[in-house]
Amino acid sequence: MSETKRILVLGGGFAGVECVRKLESYFPNENDVQISLVSEDNFFLFTPMLPQVASGTIETRHIVIPVRTLLKRTKFYEAEVKNIDPYGKTITLSGTKEKRGITLHYDYLVLALGSQTNFFGMDKIEKLAYSMKTLNDAVVIRNRVIDMLEQADNETNPILKKSLLTFVIVGGGFAGIETAGELMDLLHDARKYYPNTEKTDIRVIVLEALPAILPGFNEKLAKFALEKLHERGIEVKVSTKLSSFSGDEVIIEDARPPTEDSAKEPSTVNAIQTRTLIWTAGVTPVDIIKKSVFKTNRGGIVVDEFLQASDFPEVFAIGDCCYIIDPKTNRNLPPTAQNAESEAKIVAKNLRAIITNKDKEKFVYSPRGQMAVIGKRSAIASMFGIHLHGLFAWMIWRVIYLSKIPRLDKKVRIFLDWAIDMFFDRDIARLKVMREKPVEEFKELDEVDDVW
Ligand SMILES: Cc1cc2nc3c(=O)[nH]c(=O)nc-3n(C[C@H](O)[C@H](O)[C@H](O)COP(=O)(O)OP(=O)(O)OC[C@H]3O[C@@H](n4cnc5c(N)ncnc54)[C@H](O)[C@@H]3O)c2cc1C
Secondary structure, three states: OOOOEEEEEEOOOHHHHHHHHHHHHHOOOOOOEEEEEEEOOOEEEOHHHHHHHHOOOOOHHHHEEEHHHHOOOOEEEEOOEEEEEOOOOEEEEOOOOOOOOEEEEOOEEEEOOOEEEOOOOOHHHHHHOEEOOOHHHHHHHHHHHHHHHHHHHOOOOHHHHHHHOEEEEEOOOHHHHHHHHHHHHHHHHHHHHOOOOOHHHOEEEEEOOOOOOOOOOOHHHHHHHHHHHHHOOEEEEOOEEEEEEOOOEEEEEEOOOOOOOHHHOOOOEEEEEOOEEEEOOOEEEOHHHHOOOOOEEOOEEEEOOOOEEOOEEEEEEOHHHEEOEEOOOOEEOOOOHHHHHHHHHHHHHHHHHHHOOOOOOOOOOOOOEEEEEOOOOOEEEEEOOEEEEEHHHHHHHHHHHHHHOOOHHHHHHHHHHHHHHHHOOOOOOOOOOOOOOOOOOOOHHHOEEOOO
8 A cells, every 4th residue: 555545434323433443443554544534423323222212211321422432543523514525525524613614635435424304395394393313302302291291280271281291203113113102101100290190191193104104024013013002002093194283283184095986085184182293204314415416316325336426436325325226125225223334334345445456345235134112121023034022022122232332331321221210210300401502603714624
């Protein structure tokens, strides 16, 4: 190797962190390759446990791991990526009064900026609904649920009381189902401190536009999950879509495709009185990716079998922000942490291959399985062709996901949270979240070039 190559990875999530860690193991020597990572948060968020943070089973900070503690020699920038220029091979980071705007130069770029909640252009719903995507979302939802319990317990109007205690979740994928299960646990466990609140006052409703929940799961497992949810009092309305939300009322509609008979009748429309709508109906790549000059499809960067962006072979895209077709289904791969990590491993290998003049490896999609928790001590799991449900699946979920948490101290803290949850009541303190003032961006003139 002659001159030092500069690899820049954007995004400190599943894909970005895995890629950087692999690169560090391939290039332990600083002189061969400089590795840098940019992410707007200085922590890695373990999203599969977000619903458990919302329900208070796990303490907020236990599912986040400071990125710096995961890196050996990578230079880390906590900053928001403002602009990507693949022609000039530069990245611009936002500047504020405290943080200088920086331009970084690269030889190879890995885009791993993830996704954001997809509201499908429904601006009003975006403004009024809660989402479950970030750590802040989970904390805000937990506070909201506790606040609703507080208000409802002293509410004398029975209709208003019911509406305060009705929670509608849009989306029957694993984020929606796990959120519904966890919220129901929180509501029922907390109820003993709210003497005027009956079990029958509480409603958790899941709306799913498709005819079944948990798409991608084996049909029997999805059916088991549906039965378990019903048993626990969660109402699941399949083939039902949300048509509007006013802040205190959700309007739902039949989402079944019209048949010859049904076409003659008007579609069924119903209203649900609720103050809380949680939107988990899908994700879309982050805006900076959608607005970039790269070729995109459904917002994701179109990549080839080596995960290289078309027209820019020195640029790779992985995780939720890339668009890659599964040859078996002819559809885009699902946005999962599992895929993000597998893609990251291949990109790290391919960067090593390019830098050392070896052959690149193709990315082959080989899912290892799927799991979802559907509430207290029950889960569903499909692994290596085996389908499990109930308590055993739930135990496997815990063992596997605990093993996936990076760093021993976080594993121990989560294990203790779970143990405490088995013996003690949930904490119902509602800590008010302080809203930060929007940051003022610094002027272009104050930006500095990187030191490379
Ligand atoms: C509630 C929930 C539960 C889930 N459960 C599972 C599960 O059980 N199993 C599973 O496989 N998947 C699960 N997923 C999906 C999984 O979280 C994603 O597929 C995975 O996080 C994608 O990894 P990524 O690295 O592409 O994106 P992310 O992990 O989202 O990382 C993107 C990173 O980029 C950073 N970033 C974004 N924009 C900018 C910017 N402009 N400047 C700087 N930094 C930026 C973000 O801060 C973040 O650190 C779940 C998701 C949710 C929301």
